[in-house]
Amino acid sequence: MISVVLIGFGNVGQHLYKAFKKKKVNLLQVYSPSVKVSEKKGTHFINNVAEIKNADVYIIAIKDDAIPSFTASLPFENRLVVHTSGTSPLKSISPHLRPGVFYPLQTFSKGAKLKWKTIPICIEAEHEKDLKLLKKLGGMLSENVVEISSEERQKLHLAAVWVNNFSNHLFHLAEDFLKAENIDFNLLKPLMLETVKKLDAVSPAEAQTGPAKRHDEKTVASQVALIKDPKQKEIYTLLTQSIQTKF
Amino acid sequence: MISVVLIGFGNVGQHLYKAFKKKKVNLLQVYSPSVKVSEKKGTHFINNVAEIKNADVYIIAIKDDAIPSFTASLPFENRLVVHTSGTSPLKSISPHLRPGVFYPLQTFSKGAKLKWKTIPICIEAEHEKDLKLLKKLGGMLSENVVEISSEERQKLHLAAVWVNNFSNHLFHLAEDFLKAENIDFNLLKPLMLETVKKLDAVSPAEAQTGPAKRHDEKTVASQVALIKDPKQKEIYTLLTQSIQTKF
Numbered sequence: 001m002i003s004v005v006l007i008g009f010g011n012v013g014q015h016l017y018k019a020f021k022k023k024k025v026n027l028l029q030v031y032s033p034s035v036k037v038s039e040k041k042g043t044h045f046i047n048n049v050a051e052i053k054n055a056d057v058y059i060i061a062i063k064d065d066a067i068p069s070f071t072a073s074l075p076f077e078n079r080l081v082v083h084t085s086g087t088s089p090l091k092s093i094s095p096h097l098r099p100g101v102f103y104p105l106q107t108f109s110k111g112a113k114l115k116w117k118t119i120p121i122c123i124e125a126e127h128e129k130d131l132k133l134l135k136k137l138g139g140m141l142s143e144n145v146v147e148i149s150s151e152e153r154q155k156l157h158l159a160a161v162w163v164n165n166f167s168n169h170l171f172h173l174a175e176d177f178l179k180a181e182n183i184d185f186n187l188l189k190p191l192m193l194e195t196v197k198k199l200d201a202v203s204p205a206e207a208q209t210g211p212a213k214r215h216d217e218k219t220v221a222s223q224v225a226l227i228k229d230p231k232q233k234e235i236y237t238l239l240t241q242s243i244q245t246k247f
Numbered sequence: 248m249i250s251v252v253l254i255g256f257g258n259v260g261q262h263l264y265k266a267f268k269k270k271k272v273n274l275l276q277v278y279s280p281s282v283k284v285s286e287k288k289g290t291h292f293i294n295n296v297a298e299i300k301n302a303d304v305y306i307i308a309i310k311d312d313a314i315p316s317f318t319a320s321l322p323f324e325n326r327l328v329v330h331t332s333g334t335s336p337l338k339s340i341s342p343h344l345r346p347g348v349f350y351p352l353q354t355f356s357k358g359a360k361l362k363w364k365t366i367p368i369c370i371e372a373e374h375e376k377d378l379k380l381l382k383k384l385g386g387m388l389s390e391n392v393v394e395i396s397s398e399e400r401q402k403l404h405l406a407a408v409w410v411n412n413f414s415n416h417l418f419h420l421a422e423d424f425l426k427a428e429n430i431d432f433n434l435l436k437p438l439m440l441e442t443v444k445k446l447d448a449v450s451p452a453e454a455q456t457g458p459a460k461r462h463d464e465k466t467v468a469s470q471v472a473l474i475k476d477p478k479q480k481e482i483y484t485l486l487t488q489s490i491q492t493k494f
Binding site for chain 1: 311312334352353354355356358359361362365366367369391393399401402403404405406407408409410411412413414415416417418419420421422424425428430432434435436437438439440441442443444445446447448449450451452453454455456457458459460463465466469470473474478479481482483485486488489490492493
């Protein structure tokens with residue numbers, strides 16, 4: 001049975017912890033400088049890095065820029081240490097360790113209930129046996145474990161920024177706009193859900209609708225006139241033009 | 248029992264037709280110049296405007312710019328005629344009729360299965376009895392019938408453009424980018440679904456994550472460098488700046 005030590009207990013760490021416990025992964029320890037020392041169902045919570053035990057794999061869920069220095073400080077050699085970052089290269093893990101990546105392609109919020117079964121887990125390692133172990137461990141959480149290079153993972157992460165960070169920001173702008181107009185943002189939620197769900201059946205190109213696609217310049221102009229914030233006008237115009245280059 | 252004639256048989260018309268039949272609404276006729284004359288389960292399909300019968304309400308699902316001229320041509324007076332448009336004002340319906348709006352706030356694609364129960368139906372009318380009728384008819388399809396003025400509806404439609412048209416375009420750009428890099432767009436789907444689903448629990452402001460929000464300029468710069476298309480670079484930069492004004 002694969003033994004795991006989890007390092008970091010932020011959003012990603014906590015979601016991984018819950019998933020590992022649910023799937024009865026042999027999670028020996030959770031290390032974070034800020035956790036209280038305790039033991040829960042066979043997993044020890046520790047806050048002293050010197051107490052980290054021997055394990056088959058160390059999964060680190062810490063800030064990207066902390067990966068090189070933190071892994072350099074780990075007081076053991078040649079063990080499999082994997083990060084969970086979308087952008088950091090495999091090589092960001094200190095060379096005295098066997099590096100790997102275990103990147104769950106998902107957005108992690110406190111309290112969200114996730115269906116791990118469908119979440120792609122992007123793995124990478126230098127050695128075949130490490131890849132095999134990561135594939136096995138990923139398979140305990142998800143049916144969608146894929147081997148992805150650091151270069152591909154960075155591209156995937158960029159695409160994730162487009163579909164998650166930027167879309168969510170558009171939702172944010174829409175909410176702000178409706179709030180200022182005293183209109184209930186919740187009215188948009190069935191539409192937002194359908195926007196994503198319809199992509200099970202059709203491609204985004206086929207799913208595109210609206211005044212920009214129809215080159216309905218009258219509606220576009222009346223909508224631009226409704227926007228007060230100049231930055232938001234600029235975004236509206238740029239996205240409208242961008243849609244129109246496609247249709 | 249409210250009797251209905253449906254005018255127009257495009258995406259919106261066909262979805263309304265299906266919903267009305269499912270909910271056993273008394274749908275007398277469907278008129279469209281392009282349908283074949285026929286009869287299905289008590290509803291007559293006609294393509295001759297002169298054959299339109301007397302009904303409690305006429306629901307027109309045609310192109311926005313056609314509403315004034317088409318309604319002006321209707322060979323009867325003082326009957327309730329409602330359009331289904333997000334942008335057209337109530338007054339776009341010819342003044343010889345009693346105007347109304349029956350706007351389902353959703354994106355309608357061929358073949359999509361919709362949960363009408365949750366779709367907001369935005370209604371508007373000049374007379375109390377017409378409003379009452381629209382509320383009753385809307386209530387047969389949805390639990391979410393709301394009275395909305397033309398002005399509010401236009402704002403809601405603008406917000407719908409942000410959350411649906413523009414988000415879908417970001418999905419389109421992400422798909423194009425990944426295709427060019429030979430990476431499977433489907434890997435993003437669980438993330439896209441969660442992007443919307445998490446908003447049941449938190450606001451878009453609380454849900455925001457990513458390099459822009461964290462002011463992680465290193466990642467932002469490396470992502471901009473990955474984008475080849477200058478227009479897309481511009482969109483990335485503008486949305487990143489816009490996120491950063493919020494956090």
